[in-house]
Amino acid sequence: MKSSELRDNDHKLEKTPLEYQATIRYGGARQRYHLTSVAGADIRTVLTNLSKELPDEVAAEANLVEIRLAVDPEDRRYLGEED
Numbered sequence: 001m002k003s004s005e006l007r008d009n010d011h012k013l014e015k016t017p018l019e020y021q022a023t024i025r026y027g028g029a030r031q032r033y034h035l036t037s038v039a040g041a042d043i044r045t046v047l048t049n050l051s052k053e054l055p056d057e058v059a060a061e062a063n064l065v066e067i068r069l070a071v072d073p074e075d076r077r078y079l080g081e082e083d
Contacts, residue, residue: 017041019039020067021071024066025065043067
């Protein structure tokens with residue numbers, strides 16, 4: 001069974017959309033970065049949503065894309081912090 005066909009009591013499992021941070025490098029010899037947040041229940045949805053909102057210049061000149069779960073700065077732990 002494919003993961004997209006997972007079922008729970010003959011009902012498809014619904015995934016909660018998560019917020020992701022995308023960093024896209026573009027610009028050829030003069031590289032720049034485009035940062036954006038995008039939501040999706042899985043990476044396929046995130047990639048689809050990201051592709052729909054990219055500016056034309058970024059889409060035409062992109063050479064590297066990084067996507068990671070967005071972290072709330074208030075929830076982030078730093079070295080040396082107490083619980």
